[in-house]
Structure formats: C-alpha cells, structure tokens
Amino acid sequence: MGHRLAGLFQGRRRLQIGALLAGPIGWLVIGYLGSLALLLVAAFWSVDPLSGLTVKSFTLENFEALWNEPVYRTIVWRTIRTALLVTLTDAVIAFPIAFYMAKVASRRGKALLVVGILLPLWSSYLVKVYAWRTLLGTHGAINWALEPIGLHGPGYGTTAVWLVFSYLWLPYMILPIYAGLERIPDSLISASEDLGASPFTTFRRVILPLSFPAVVAGSIFTFSLTLGDYITPRLVSNDQFIGNVIFSNIANNQPFAAALAMVPIVVMIAYLLVARKLGAFEHV
C-alpha cells in the first residue's frame, strides 16, 4: 500500500505540492476566511430587538445607521487619527535606535539591545497597560516626578492613549527597520562618502530610500494593532475606539457589530494598497 502510494506521487510534482499544501490552505480558506466571511455576512442581516436573535434577511440598515449617526464618524476618525499618530511617533523613535543597532553598536551591544527590545513582549499586554494606568494616575510616578518643576502629567485621556500605544507597539517598528538597515551594505555608505556627500545627504539620498520599505512594513504593524485595539482606550481614557463600539454591540446586536467591523477592514485594505505602492512588500 505504502509503495503504491509512493508510486502515485513519483515524479508528479504538482500532486506532491498539492498534497503538501492541502492542509494549510484548507485551514486558511475554511477555518480562517470562512469564519470571517460568516461574521461579515451578518452585517447585512438584522436583529430581533427583544431576543437578540439574528433575522437572516438582507438589509442595509446597519450601514445606514453607521452613516447617519455623526458619533460613529467621530469615533472612526479618532481611531484612524490615533493609529496614524502612533505610527509616526514609533517611526521617529524607532529609526535612530534601529540605525544604532544595525550600523554602530558592537556585536555585544547589538545583542543587548535586541534582548532589551524583545523583553517587554514577554510580559502580558494587560500588565503593561495597568502599569501605565498606575504611572499616569493623579498620585502616580509621572506626576510625582514632574511636581518639583511645577508641571503636571497628562493624566488619563487622549494623550495617555497615544503614549501607551506608542510604548506598546514600538518593538514591532524597531525590528523590521533594523532588519531593513542590516541589509544595506556598508560599502554603499562608504561610496557615498567617497563621492563627497555629507552625512545628511548620505542619509537622505542613500539610507532613507533603501530602508523606507522597512519603515512602511513596520508601520503596518503599528497601524493595524492600534486600529483594532479596544482595551487600552478603555483603561487609560474615556475615548471610544471602533473596537469599543463593536464590543458594546456584539452581545445584543451582532449584525451592527459586524457592519462596524467592516470599517477597519476597509481602512486596512486601503492602507495596504498604499504600502504596496511605497514598496513595503518588495523585500520581504
């Protein structure tokens, strides 16, 4: 039997690959995309107000409600704005660190920095957010440190959300940029110097264009993670993000929650298309 099976695959390359990929692709299509599709189909259904059971007939009322209520536009815009701001902040902080790691630090220093960046990822997300909650509190460490110079910390609110997100997702920005910078041969930088370019020109004309796709790749993480999060805003502010509204609707009005879930998906598709134009997928 085993021999016959082996014989069947013998020399048939397509069959070999097909058998090998059937499992993972089947999982992807049925388990992952299938359940996602099911969830999103619900966006075109409605709900019986009393029982919370889904009425499976086609309707656009969820999208109309989404469009007509100004509060949802405010929330969507707030979410996107924060995601962009966090991405920008992380890019600005991450680039020098990644550059130092890739081009300046000794072998040992590099290893230490990598560990230092990865270490926070080992502790629970919730622990980190609650830690920030304590830091930002009225009698927290930030106010305590700023008090002698007559200043106040931001307290809870929109600024706190921006701070905490920027902290949480920073490693996801540093690592891709580091990998991108590692790939730039030192000889290119030397050549630029030999041809008389100032360090700034070298950075602007050589390093930045070559590492930009890596920055965009990192930004996909920071942007999408912020877009989908709802726990951080809930713990350090009163701001509602898209995720918070999905959460408060999911139990009793799944169709409306599903319609809301379409928004970040559409935003993310648009973002990925722009990222592709900027070359984020060229070197991965």
Next chain:
Amino acid sequence: MRSKEGNPARAAWLVLAGLVVVMLTIAGCGGGGSDTTGGGSSDEALQKVGKGEGQLNLISWAGYVEPEWTKPFEQKTGCKVSDKEAGTSDEMVELMKTGQYDGVSASGNATARMVAAGTVAPVNTDLVPNYKTVFSDLKDQPYNTFEGVNYGIPHGRGANLLMWNGNDVKPAPDSWDVMFDPKIAAKYKGKISVYDESSYIADAAMYLKFHQPDLGIENPYELNEEQFNAAIELLKEQQANVGEYWSEAAKQISAFAGGDVTVGTTWQYQYFALKEEGAPVEASPASQGFLPKEGATGWSDTWMIAKDAKHPNCMYEWMNWIISPKANAQVAEYFGEAPAQELACKETANPSFCAEYHAEEPDFWKRVYYWETPLADCGNGEANCMDYNDWVKAWTSIKG
C-alpha cells in the same frame, strides 16, 4: 528578491475576491428566512425531580458559586459543580445561547432576553421546597415571571451604591445631586466615576422621576421617546464632569484608591475592597444605612434553568440548595447582598446582617429599581418605549 511564482498582490486580490464570493453566497442562501424562534411559553416545566445526573454546569456572577457552600452540595447530591463566571449580563445572554449550561444566575436586565431567545425554561416552584419561605416581594416579579409563568428562583438583591471619598466630599451627600445636578456636580469636575453600560441611563431616569415629575416617568426602564431624550440630555451634561467610566471593578478600585475620582456609582464589591485597603470611602446605603433620596437602581438575581439542560435534576437540586437558609446566608454575606430566603436571616455569621442590608424591610426595596431589560412594549399595552438597542446606541453617543 521578489518571488518568481507570480505577484503577491494579485494573490491577495484573488483571496479577497474569493471572500466576497463566499459572503454573497451565504447571504443569498440565508435570504428571506428568519431564525427567530418564539418565546418558550409552550414549554413544560419539569414535573418530578429524579436522581441527580452527577454533573452541573453553571454560569454565575463572581462570588455566587464558592466552595464554602458548593462542596456540601456536591457531597449531598453527588452533582459535581462546574462554574463559569460572567462579567456582564450581555455575556450571560451570549453564553446561554451556546446551550452548554444547565443554569444561570441572571439579573433582571438579562432574564427577559433569555426567555425571548428561548434559552431558558419555566421552573416548577413546587419542586423547590425552600421557595415557600422566599420573601414574598421577590416572587412573581416582572423580571422573573412572564405571562404568569415562573421562570426562576430568586437568589438575592441589592442596591447600587453612591460612593464617595470621605476626605473630599463634605458633608456626606444624601442625594445623587453630586453626580447629576450641573451646579453641584461641577464641584467634582473630572472626579466623577460612572458605570459604563447602557443600563446607567436608568439612573438618570430615576433622578428625573424624582426631580421632574411632570415628565411622568413611572419605571426608569420603561421610557417613551420624550422621557428617554430627557435622560440622555442629562447624561450628556454629566459627561463633561465625568472623570472615568468604569466597567471592570478593578479599574474603579484603582481610580478611587489613587485619588483619580472622588464620587461615583458603585457596587458592594468595590466598596468592600476599598475599605479593606484602608481607603477613606463611604457609601449610601452601605455605610449610611439609607438610600439617596431619589432611591437607587439595583439588582435582583434569579437562578434560571436552561431549556435543554442536560442535568435538569441537578439544577433543581441546586436551585433548592442555594436558597436553603444556611447556603443563602453564606452567599449573601460573602457577596454583600440581601438574601432571598427569610430563614437565612437566622443563619448569618453576623447576627445583624439582615438588618444592615434591610433584607426584611419591604418599604426599603420599594425605592430600589431592579435592573430590567428595556423593551419596546411599555407594559401599559403601548409599544412606544425605547428598546435595548436604542439604549446601547444612545450610550455610545453620550460618551462620544
């Protein structure tokens, strides 16, 4: 380094197109049909409790199913208890839809939804001997009895508290003014702590019922559009003064302990936890002994049995056990609520427990508005009330 096996972007588009096709197919197949099943009015309640099935799967509020009174139950009946704690009423409604549980300790803002969804069955109270001595003002209430049919066994009740920091709020308030009156609340701008759920709209309605009688609010959970809008207005005004909205108890505890908020609405649990930490908090009714003058919202919980319970005999045994005098006293003291069982008052470790929690004073409870599910049907034969989905959407717009 681009892969030679075609363009990844094209592959992504193909996957996306596939997704859309699958979606449209499912939407098309489901079209026209309706999955809603009617209420369980035709279901028969159990007629006789037989031998236990050896297992019992419950959904409960934290603190309702603890070893202290669950172990003796297991020894007596042979029903092994496995408990799933839920954090909100919405979560309980969702969990019951899975059909994996025998029973649930539902608050009044979940019971009607479960009955309508057909996930729970009527309860034959004759099979629950301890039911006879349950406080009579807990029996046959709109949140546990539907069209004259009993759907559960009362567990216990309590009022939501007005809590404040004794050092910052003086004199001790005797009204919800400190949170709702624009002038008084402005003194605590940014220091007010509010429960983050749509059911909090009822707190505003209760306040208006007292202060604006011409709105004609009877029941803060049955609001017509005009009454509802008045409550929403009040909450939008309040929003400017709110320091934090809380839904996790831990979040509110840390805010009160850290001095981020000084006055707010809370539960017995947070009050106990803060007292234990030594925080200078006081609360009405907990430490004052009386309700704020407008009354308070509150909860009255009900043990309900799942429609397709796999262990119905064990569930009946449990419903009888949890309102037996000893067990009901234990759970009430552990959680900090008034017991449902009259005879429990003789069994409490603290002899004055029932007096402190007003368990035996029907007049006290007349001003406590137990959580209910807001329904379009106002209870007066008219269907012009705002329903639960309206409440959820309004709550989103209040917070902005």
